[in-house]
Amino acid sequence: MKISPLFYLTCALAPAALMGALAGLTRLNLGAPAKLWRLFQKASLVALAFAVMSLAVNAHDAYWPGAVTATSLSLVLGLLVQLLGTVIGTFSARYLEGEADQRRYIGALAAVLTSVHLLLLADHWLLLIAAWAAAGMALQRLLCFYPERPFALLAAHKKRIADRLADVMLLSAAVLAWREIGSGSLTALWAHIAVQGLSQSLQASAVLLVLAVALRTALLPVHGWLIQVMEAPTPVSALLHAGVVNLGGFVLIRFAPLLEQAGAARALLLMLGLATALLAGMVMLTRISIKVRLAWSTVAQMGFMLLECALGLYTLAALHLIGHSLYKAHAFLSASSVVRETRVQALHGDASRSGASMALAPVLTTSGVFLVLTLAGLAAWPWWWSVVLGLAWAPLLWLPAAQTDAAARTTQLFFGILTAVGLTLAALAAHMLPLGLHDAPDDRLGVIALMGMAVLYLFQVLLQKQAQLLSRWRRWSYAGFYLDEAFTRLALRLWPAHWSPTSSSAVAARPADAPR
Template sequence: MSVISICLISFLSLFSLSMTLFIFSLNFLIYDLVYFIEWELISLQSSAIVMTFLFDWMSLMFMSFVLFISSLVIFYSKEYMAEDPNINRFILLVLLFVFSMMMLIISPNLISILLGWDGLGLVSYCLVIYFQNVKSYNAGMLTALSNRIGDVALLLAIAWMLNYGSWNYIFYIEMMKNDLEMQIIGGLVILAAMTKSAQIPFSSWLPAAMAAPTPVSALVHSSTLVTAGVYLLIRFNILFSETMLGNILLLLAGLTMFMAGLGANFEFDLKKIIALSTLSQLGLMMSILAMGFPKLAFFHLLTHALFKALLFMCAGAIIHNMKNSQDIRDMGCLSSHMPFTTSCLNVANLALCGMPFLAGFYSKDLILEIVSLSYVNMFSFFLYFFSTGLTVCYSFRLVFYSLTGDFNTSSLHCLNDEAWTMSKGMSGLLIMAVIGGSMLSWLIFPSPSMICLPPLLKFLTISVCLIGGFSGYLVSNISLYFSNKSLNIYFPSIFMSSMWFMPSLSTSGSVFYPLFLGMQVIKSFDQGWSEFFGGQQIYKLMSFFSMFNQFLQNNNLKIYLMSFVLWIIILVSLLIL
């Protein structure tokens, strides 16, 4: 089967399935339906292994969005990955990735969640190391090891669920909330979600995962791998609302949002800037979820998926035309050479900043106003609004460096918008990035929220955005045309640009030394003393007795007679003595 046919079949199948699921989700939402399906795989004596699926408006809508973005990403990959001889393998890996996400979304059972959860981890490793070089291998290993911590936490949560009658957590959540001992499950699930959604201190793997092909990044950073943790916590939200766990999550998510926003303002790699913006938005989702607003977190999850996938697709088209250069300092004045791609990038960027009436505005503005209305401490309040300003700051910096300004590419270039397949893939998401927010707002919140705030608080969001945008333009202008002021404060700049030294701590700090220690323990104990006094010693003794027995059996009668006479002499002498 040809590459084009596989891409087309996958695109059409996923797209049609997405539309079907979206219509079903509307039906479930209007009539408030929940379907709980149990499928008994095997029954042995009185024990049964049962597969369970939960279909409600939330799972169906999320599935439809994941399938919609996946279909457009596969369509886009047809041209982006055209030079790859193994494109069929790539498409199959992406489909396996999507299937793992589907498994996670519809599972109300911790064991079946683990299937999807581990599937995501394994396939993401295969996709991160897809371009086989040392950097990709290192990034893949960091991704896999970081996610393994969450997998272990989920396994421990499964073990703790043995205190109940079933692993279908959905039946027990209300009871768990009042059970102090079972707050442990909440803590373990939060730990698992923090590793998958790259919250502090597990943030370093997310920018490293940019070693994957750009279509994979578009899928991973919008609606699949990194959102799995947020989705799991939306399901478990009752466990940590108004508890100490919720307060800890609020602090860590706020710090993640702040750290990612700061780091993106120092970054020059196009894909890493967008990856850090994903990290910032994940922090926003986690923090509003910790405050007890799961519907709002889900709303932002969906709107963010639309414009973030579009951002990555535009970045992929630019990198493709720049002959695989990702440095924004090598770009400049792209708007005159690639008008359609830069238009899409600008729309996605403005949606990310919360430009009124684009997708991001409806969720982001509502979140910030709810925060202003809620009883939240001053530190968290500062983190929310300052991080929003930083988002607009790095977005305008990106626009200034790459889309406007001076032309920094070589004079002999082939920058154009003639990648029709990629453009069609982007145009589907462009429409959704414009209308998606308002559509979801009408569906999820049919009655508008009444938020009464004083004028200063009401205008705080727009003020922070305007100040952030102006700062981004000003800083970029100074850095590009005058002296780079960040070099005057070299060490603080290094600290902020390196994600607060988290990549170093995650690799040489917390991964290398435990692995080195483990190697020493294995050499000294497992392969050393315990082997010498255990397996090897028993083997030597058994070998000796076996050989001695063989020696006795293989000799002639004289030897037996001699030994018999010898034994008699020994016995007689003993008796005489």
């Protein structure tokens, strides 16, 4: 039976329409917050049903060129966004019980979901830019839900600066592309590139796009606001880290036809992504606060995801985006239980550090497995990415240096190997999903990425075995290499913000990245 394109587009756009209508209704006086939360949950479940339906029918030929289009990836992410929005909304209803101004919170949450749904379906530069800007402005209201907290205000101010700079660069990229092809349609842009390749204007447009994504995705050195939003409610952190900040990865995947031929843009993206992944990964190793570690982890993961896009591994980047969203939503919403588990491990003296003697063997083991898969034609990635995965998963095979019980060491090694095998099979199986993506790996950039990840692994080993040698580095790392302090001073000098004297003194007296 042929599915009507109108029915298909209705299913695809219904989640955005429902959440947008709900955002509008919150401006009316509809009663107590509990009633609004029930309305939000019902609307979210209906939107979730439409998201499932749109993914089930998935009529690829049904779209409005130059307005909206639904790809397999955008439908999968639309379902993921609505699922996370429903869960986070349900969690928020209990978390904020008794708080003032819940109506504003519900409206802002619904507005964020509406904007993200529209961005995922955008087939025009203006719709994409407007939806991304709207998502950021709605999120600002959530970040400042507690306006008396100075660090929340500072984080929101720095995010606003980064967002507006990103808007300027996106508009500039759109103007260059529009003038080149005579249309703001992204579908028309892909068709033009396929026939005529990239001109100098489109090369410049790609560079501006990369810079805009770096600003929106909190890459170094504009990452500080992502760390400092820990003062916002926990469900807001879950929404930000699991959803909104990941949008940069989707935009780059969407613009894969442009990036594939833009050598300068890919090289710039590689440098930004690799530097962010390395530095944020080092900082995360020295942090203590659970939520701050999670925030630094997000910065590192964003760098890693954009690195995958620079290397042309778009399928891996999409899978990384989905996995990171699910993990971070769970991690933030269950942060309190993680704290309890960490305390229990500390009381029991759980040793989780390994000796340097066990640092090389795991790399050889995991990398060897991946290389065999690659040479046998079973892996869906180049040989150099096999070694990168080997470096990333080798710590699973590290054994505690203090562990002397042979049986316990054997058991831990067995479960480490089992986990690595499970992750490998999951990665291979996930590549079979019909996401409609085509990879374009670059071997030269891949070797550079491999060397960078080897440096990070070396620091991990030295941190476990020779911590005394890195005492000075640990101080710099704990402070985030002072990159955020430099950006904050520059931002406040160029775009001053005004707080009350009490708030200003609190900001000045407290380290910018202090655990909370």
